[in-house]
Amino acid sequence: MFESLKIVYHQGKQFIPDVTTAQVPGIYRGRPVISLAKVDSKDLLKICPVDAIRVDPVCIDLGKCTFCGECSRIFPEKISFTTDYKISTNDRDKLIVKEGDVTPIEVNPSMVRSEVHSVFGRSLKLRQVSAGGDNSCELELNASNNVQFDIGRFGIEFVASPRHADGIVITGPVTDNMAEPLEICYDAVPEPKIIVLVGTDAISGGIFAGSSALNRSFLDKYNIDLYIPGNPAHPLTIINGLLDLTRKKQVK
Numbered sequence: 001m002f003e004s005l006k007i008v009y010h011q012g013k014q015f016i017p018d019v020t021t022a023q024v025p026g027i028y029r030g031r032p033v034i035s036l037a038k039v040d041s042k043d044l045l046k047i048c049p050v051d052a053i054r055v056d057p058v059c060i061d062l063g064k065c066t067f068c069g070e071c072s073r074i075f076p077e078k079i080s081f082t083t084d085y086k087i088s089t090n091d092r093d094k095l096i097v098k099e100g101d102v103t104p105i106e107v108n109p110s111m112v113r114s115e116v117h118s119v120f121g122r123s124l125k126l127r128q129v130s131a132g133g134d135n136s137c138e139l140e141l142n143a144s145n146n147v148q149f150d151i152g153r154f155g156i157e158f159v160a161s162p163r164h165a166d167g168i169v170i171t172g173p174v175t176d177n178m179a180e181p182l183e184i185c186y187d188a189v190p191e192p193k194i195i196v197l198v199g200t201d202a203i204s205g206g207i208f209a210g211s212s213a214l215n216r217s218f219l220d221k222y223n224i225d226l227y228i229p230g231n232p233a234h235p236l237t238i239i240n241g242l243l244d245l246t247r248k249k250q251v252k
């Protein structure tokens with residue numbers, strides 16, 4: 001007993017008391033900021049391995065970006081990455097950060113279906129489907145459950161059976177082999193249900209975009225309720241995104 005108390009005294013609180021204001025280390029790359037500085041657009045376009053950068057005006061698509069940081073390393077006067085991990089949204093267009101744009105990325109309350117708040121506002125069970133994932137986003141989803149991030153305290157849990165789930169969380173670029181299992185799993189989830197995409201691979205295909213080994217037709221068929229970018233997505237991005245989606249906010 002005394003030994004346990006000694007450990008608690010020395011280690012302090014294991015969990016993050018407020019996941020909405022927690023600070024992350026400076027090496028973390030979150031929401032980018034693009035200045036109005038003039039740079040050679042051809043050189044800028046050439047840097048990005050996944051065509052996440054567009055020019056006139058310069059934009060970065062966080063649904064495609066692998067957060068490799070190469071653009072900010074070569075053009076530090078043009079692009080920098082903040083430690084803002086709140087980059088999840090239900091509006092795909094909001095993932096495109098334009099030059100001069102410093103507004104936070106948020107869930108658009110007017111695009112959230114009413115049943116998402118009324119049914120899942122206090123309890124949300126999710127079934128995770130790794131559709132050709134590399135286990136990076138899957139690890140971060142696991143980390144969301146650990147004692148530090150503790151997503152369970154918000155009533156959000158991962159379940160084994162889709163029959164017990166309120167929605168699916170997809171990771172990976174959705175390979176052809178996983179297209180049918182993904183559809184079967186989604187069909188098994190009772191209505192109403194949500195679809196959440198976690199990570200660059202799930203949102204756009206990432207470095208595998210355009211590969212003949214992918215079959216992303218599932219994503220064209222259904223409404224996506226939440227995009228959680230990152231490569232992999234950070235647990236704080238995952239938790240804040242799910243909370244923003246399911247907790248009711250005023251429609252502005």
Ligand code: SF4
Nearest residue numbers: 048065066068069071
């Ligand atoms: S950080 Fe993103 S936008 Fe910049 S080069 Fe890497 S993938 Fe492209």
